[in-house]
Amino acid sequence: xxxxILMPALSPTMxxxxxxxxxxKEGDKVTSGDVIAEIETDKAxxxxxxxxxxxxxxxxxxxxSDQGAKDVYGGIYPTSVLxxxxxxxxxxxxxxxxxxxxxxxxxxxxxxxSAEEIVEKLPDDFVSxxxxxxxxxxxxxKAIFSEDGKFEPKDLxxxxxxxxxxxxxxxxxxxxxxTTYTNKFVEAAASKPAN
Numbered sequence: 001x002x003x004x005i006l007m008p009a010l011s012p013t014m015x016x017x018x019x020x021x022x023x024x025k026e027g028d029k030v031t032s033g034d035v036i037a038e039i040e041t042d043k044a045x046x047x048x049x050x051x052x053x054x055x056x057x058x059x060x061x062x063x064x065s066d067q068g069a070k071d072v073y074g075g076i077y078p079t080s081v082l083x084x085x086x087x088x089x090x091x092x093x094x095x096x097x098x099x100x101x102x103x104x105x106x107x108x109x110x111x112x113x114s115a116e117e118i119v120e121k122l123p124d125d126f127v128s129x130x131x132x133x134x135x136x137x138x139x140x141x142k143a144i145f146s147e148d149g150k151f152e153p154k155d156l157x158x159x160x161x162x163x164x165x166x167x168x169x170x171x172x173x174x175x176x177x178x179t180t181y182t183n184k185f186v187e188a189a190a191s192k193p194a195n
Contacts (some may be wrong), residue, residue, distance in 0.1 A: 019063070021137040023129045028056045035129060065143040075158035078151065089182075100185035101192065104149045111147055115139035149186040153177065 020040045030036055030050040037048040063072040070076065082099060089096050110118055115138040119127060127134045156177040164171040 021128075021134075021141070023133050023137065024056050025136070026056050026058060030054060030056060038128065063144075065140075069144070069158070073158050073162055075161075076152070076155040077158050077162070078146075078155055081151075097185050097188060100149070101189045104186060104189040107146055107149055110142065110145060115142060118142075148190065150183045151181045156181065 018040045019037055021038045022036070023038065024030060024034070024036045031053040032050055034050045035048065036050050036056070039048055063069045063077065066076055082096075082103060084096060115135045118138055119131065119135050160170070160175060160177060
């Protein structure tokens with residue numbers, strides 16, 4: 001008889017988490033205590049362990065692709081973004097530009113290289129689980145990385161709708177999404193030749 005594995009609350013204050021990586025795939029055998037997935041919250045990345053022995057049947061939710069995000073959230077859900085307060089951006093535009101330049105270069109590099117090559121460049125302590133499984137997870141996740149680093153205004157509507165669905169303060173607020181992001185640093189990075 002199938003057993004549903006639900007995302008656990010990792011702390012009393014956890015309101016949401018993102019399943020960032022499946023470490024097992026459909027058909028894999030698991031025993032109690034095997035790490036089967038990783039969940040990211042705003043504070044940490046945690047491992048999810050199997051509570052029983054069995055075989056991974058059907059993965060019902062996997063938002064590591066544009067189609068998966070549409071299936072889960074109803075639209076594209078930008079996840080890998082650079083956050084800073086407006087005060088910090090105004091006081092440190094050179095720092096923001098340097099970080100953005102590096103991010104855009106990394107996105108271009110990742111697009112042109114295999115999952116194996118990407119994982120080879122990572123520090124050993126960054127790779128969780130066994131390397132082969134991690135490479136498979138990176139391959140599955142490559143589709144969600146932006147090709148150019150730019151936000152599409154329509155893609156910001158999905159995270160707002162998700163937040164409104166469980167956060168009463170956000171649901172009551174009037175938020176002009178056009179004031180919540182900028183592409184100007186990405187556009188400046190794109191105009192610089194790659195090293």
